[in-house]
Every structure is written in structure tokens, then in C-alpha cells.
Amino acid sequence: MAFEGLSERLQGSMKKIKGKGKVSEQDVKDMMREVRLALLEADVNFKVVKKFVNDVKERAVGQEVMDSLTPGQQVIKVVNEELTSLLGGEQSKLAVSSKSPTVVMMVGLQGSGKTTTTGKLALHLRKNHNRKPLMAAADVYRPAAIKQLETLGKQLDMPVFSMGDKVSPVEIATKAVEQAKEDHQDYVLIDTAGRLHVDENLMDELDHIKTAVKPDEVLLVVDSMTGQDAVNVAENFHERLGITGIVMTKLDGDTRGGAAISVKSVTGMPIKFAGMGEKSDALEPFHPERMASRILGMGDMLSLIEKAQTNVDEDKAKELERKMRTNELTFDDFLDQLSQVKDMGPIDELLQMMPGASKMKGMKNLQVDDKQIAHIEAIVKSMTKEERDTPSVLNGSRKRRIARGSGRNIQEVNRLIKQFDEMKKMMKQMTGMQKGKKKGGGMKMPFM
Structure with a gap:
């Protein structure tokens, strides 16, 4: 981490x-x-x-x-x-132009994750802000980059503007903005070319695109794994191009984090987003105060709650709360909640966001294996509808059948049933503690 x-x-x-x-x-x-x-x-x-x-x-x-x-x-x-x-003081949000569309230039060196980040940002804008982004493929030197963006567009069901690799990047960027106006798109994300290192030709080209489309944001994508080099790259880009913000990629990896801490002080420009994984939705707005809390072991409950609000179905949460109060939880509810928790991200990372988690015994080296979750799902799915709804009917012969059907051993089946029973008791106690308190519109956290 x-x-x-x-x-x-x-x-x-x-x-x-x-x-x-x-x-x-x-x-x-x-x-x-x-x-x-x-x-x-x-x-x-x-x-x-x-x-x-x-x-x-x-x-x-x-x-x-x-x-x-x-x-x-x-x-x-x-x-x-x-x-x-x-780290920047306060969160720096993405600009919104008074005249649509808002134009964002994505710049950076080759290999920094620029094209992938363009896709992630497009998804973030649609999913979290209900925006309609258009991605523009303006890296004409790497046909693979154009193909990669088009493939991302299909995967995310997102429009991609492309004119191939025989047209100038300036023309592609200009036409993309015109197309976005016609189609009433809110944002244009221009995926520009990169180089292995900063050079005059690259900077001239980016400068020409900037002059032509007058972007509201120039976001520099930097790989946090490169350490101090990332800071030097940011300094060079800002000096020549005047960047407005930074996206740090691979901030979930085995990195020392020095680049993220240095880059705001050195360039004066804020980190606006952080790439926290390979998945398309693994891009988070950068909150300096939350990151500082994580570093100092104070947790990050706000980010955890936001993840839950994004991924947890509110109607299902209310029904779950009712079942918890009346002790009617079933294994189907368990599977449903397990699925929602998985959508929030790696469970070990979620646990690290809890205050004091770093001090808890065994938490430091905790790794939740996705295979374990798959084993749980296999056991539950090997049960009949009656067994999932009424776990009390699970006798020895039924458990042996479930073990055979799921490819797991009888001990694992017994362990899961025991854990489920204990969880039901705990949930009933927790809801009991809430009695007498005012009912509010608070978040219902999913369980594991």
C-alpha cells in the first residue's frame, strides 16, 4: 500500500x-x-x-x-x-465551464497511465456527477493509444471521438469540441500524446492544442511509482504548459508516496485525483485532509461512507435493517451484501480506512483473498432455497451434500454456518442498541 x-x-x-x-x-x-x-x-x-x-x-x-x-x-x-x-490543504475540484462543454486536456509522459485515466475520469464524471463526457483520441503517434481509447469507450459505453492517426492533434481536438457542442456533451477529455521524456516537440504540440481549444483544465497524469522523477516531470510540464492540476496514478501500489507529498509544494498545483487500482472506477477525488489522516493512522471514514453510498442500494439497505430487527436474515441477504461490499473495493483496503485499524492486532498483514469469498459464495449457492431461507434446517446430511456440491470440506461449511449465526446475533444486538434513538436518513453500512 x-x-x-x-x-x-x-x-x-x-x-x-x-x-x-x-x-x-x-x-x-x-x-x-x-x-x-x-x-x-x-x-x-x-x-x-x-x-x-x-x-x-x-x-x-x-x-x-x-x-x-x-x-x-x-x-x-x-x-x-x-x-x-x-498535500494541498483543501480538496481542489474539477472545473466546470460556464459555457458547455468543459474542456480537459490530459497530458503526461508515455506510460504514466494517461489513456486509462481518461477512461476512469469519464466514468467518474458520469457515475458521480451525472455528466455526459466525450473522450477524444489525439495521440496520433501511437495507433495503439487510439485503439485503447476506443476499446475503453465500448467497455464503458462512452462516446469516443477519433479521426485516425493521419490528422493533426490540433484538428482532432478542435473537431472534438465542435462535436461535443452538437451532441450536447458536458465534458471533452482530450487524450494527448506522450513521450518517454519531456522534449520540445511534445511541448510545442501540447501548446498548440491548448491555444486552439483553450481548455478549462490541463491535467498532468504522473506515475507515483517514479518517486522524485514524477516531481521533476510535473515541474517541467507546469513551467512550459501551465498545468491546472495533477492526477497521481498507482497510489495504491508499493510506493513510498514522496511524489504525492512533494508535488503540490514544488509546482503549486493541486492533486485533483488519485488512481487507486486497475478497475475502471478506481479513481478517487484527492482529499488532502483524508490522506493525511490515513498516513497518520487516523483512518478515513468519510471516504469509506462515500464508497458505501455509491455502491449500496438504499431500498435493499432499509429491507436489511427491518430483517436485522426481526432476526429474519437469510443466506440470500448475506450473499447480496457480500456482493455490495465487493463492489466497494478490496476489503483489506476498506478496513484500513477505519480509525485505529493500523493498531489492531493482525491488521497490518491482513490480506483478504478473493478466493475465500468465492468459496463462501459456492457454499451458499449449493444450498436449496429452503436452506438459505431457514438455516436451522441444516442437519448433518444436508451439510455433507452442500460440501460436495461446493467442492469444499464439511469443516468450512460448519464454520460459515457458525459465523452466520454469530453475525445474526451481533446484528440483532446492534439494532437493539439503536432503539429509542431518533430515526434519521443515515447510511446503512453493509455487512460481511
Whole structure:
């Protein structure tokens, strides 16, 4: 996971100071030495590290912190606020033009994930904002890029504007905007060409496209796995092209995360989106305060709730709540909820968003194998309708039949039935605790 090493180091250094009733200036210096090393190891730009450490130190040894009742916690609060500021402060949203369509130029080096990100952004706009985007294939130097965008368009049922690879990118971009106006599309996402490194020809071409279509956004797509090089690329693109925002790809991978932390300070431009996986919907708006909380092990419940709101069927959630109250849960309900949780993303990643998850025993190395979920589904689907609706009828011979039908052993079948019974009891207790409270329109979280 991104920031894993940095998270461990930062959380370790702050653990020493958290519970202290009194914090000395030396305590703060010792902690900041650890923080400085952690940031440098994560490949954060050394100038950025120096400024961050000085800003935190200056605030942390101030009278307001030192004289507070909980100085240790106050220091951590300062670190959290300064880290949030370093990552951009507040969320920077995508521009919306007063005159439709909003034009977005997608730029970046070859291999940064630009074409895939264009597809992800189109899906995000349609799914989360009810927009109608048009993707334009303006990378004429790589016929595979045009084909890739067209294939993405078919997969996502999204329109793609293409004129082949014999027309100039400027003409393609201009005609794409005209087409979007005619078809009443809200956004035009122009997938431009990349190179293996920044060169004059690339920048000239991008400059000409920018002059021709006057985009509302110029989004630079950078691969976070490239570390400090990603920051240098961002600096070069911004200097020549004047980018308006950054999309960090592969932020879910085994990356030290230094690029994401450095890039806002170095370019002055905000990170607007983060690529968090291979799936078409694995693009998230970048929230600096939430990312800072994740890094410091404080969880990210807001993102978790948003994922649930996007993927959980509200009518089904209400029916589920009724069944929980009356203890009528069935294995069909279990399968349905399992499916909704799977749609939210990898379960181990969802658990990491919970506050304090990093401190829970066994959570650090937790990996939820998709095969385990498939095994559960196979067991439940091997049951008859009666058995799924009334688990109490499951006797020894029925369990043996289910085990044979699902290709699993009898112990696994017994374990699942036991876990299901325990879960039903727990859910009944949880709904019992809610009695007497005001009914609101709150989110109903799915269960596992």
C-alpha cells in the first residue's frame, strides 16, 4: 500500500509523545528528527522536508501547545494540520465551464497511465456527477493509444471521438469540441500524446492544442511509482504548459508516496485525483485532509461512507435493517451484501480506512483473498432455497451434500454456518442498541 513505510515511521515517532502529560522542546526535536528521516526515506523532496519540519517545530514548541492539558495530542494535531497543508490543504475540484462543454486536456509522459485515466475520469464524471463526457483520441503517434481509447469507450459505453492517426492533434481536438457542442456533451477529455521524456516537440504540440481549444483544465497524469522523477516531470510540464492540476496514478501500489507529498509544494498545483487500482472506477477525488489522516493512522471514514453510498442500494439497505430487527436474515441477504461490499473495493483496503485499524492486532498483514469469498459464495449457492431461507434446517446430511456440491470440506461449511449465526446475533444486538434513538436518513453500512 502507498505510504506504508512512511505511515509506520510517523506513527512510531508520534507514539512516544502522544501520552505525555508534559512535552519538552527536546521531545519535539527528537520526534521531528524521526519525522524528517521518515519523509526523506519516502522520497519527499528535501526542500519540502526542511520547510515542513521547521513549520511543525515552530508551532509545536509554541506556548499554546506546551501549556495545553494534552500537549502530546496537540503536537500530533499540528503534524496532521501541516501534513494536510503540504498535500494541498483543501480538496481542489474539477472545473466546470460556464459555457458547455468543459474542456480537459490530459497530458503526461508515455506510460504514466494517461489513456486509462481518461477512461476512469469519464466514468467518474458520469457515475458521480451525472455528466455526459466525450473522450477524444489525439495521440496520433501511437495507433495503439487510439485503439485503447476506443476499446475503453465500448467497455464503458462512452462516446469516443477519433479521426485516425493521419490528422493533426490540433484538428482532432478542435473537431472534438465542435462535436461535443452538437451532441450536447458536458465534458471533452482530450487524450494527448506522450513521450518517454519531456522534449520540445511534445511541448510545442501540447501548446498548440491548448491555444486552439483553450481548455478549462490541463491535467498532468504522473506515475507515483517514479518517486522524485514524477516531481521533476510535473515541474517541467507546469513551467512550459501551465498545468491546472495533477492526477497521481498507482497510489495504491508499493510506493513510498514522496511524489504525492512533494508535488503540490514544488509546482503549486493541486492533486485533483488519485488512481487507486486497475478497475475502471478506481479513481478517487484527492482529499488532502483524508490522506493525511490515513498516513497518520487516523483512518478515513468519510471516504469509506462515500464508497458505501455509491455502491449500496438504499431500498435493499432499509429491507436489511427491518430483517436485522426481526432476526429474519437469510443466506440470500448475506450473499447480496457480500456482493455490495465487493463492489466497494478490496476489503483489506476498506478496513484500513477505519480509525485505529493500523493498531489492531493482525491488521497490518491482513490480506483478504478473493478466493475465500468465492468459496463462501459456492457454499451458499449449493444450498436449496429452503436452506438459505431457514438455516436451522441444516442437519448433518444436508451439510455433507452442500460440501460436495461446493467442492469444499464439511469443516468450512460448519464454520460459515457458525459465523452466520454469530453475525445474526451481533446484528440483532446492534439494532437493539439503536432503539429509542431518533430515526434519521443515515447510511446503512453493509455487512460481511
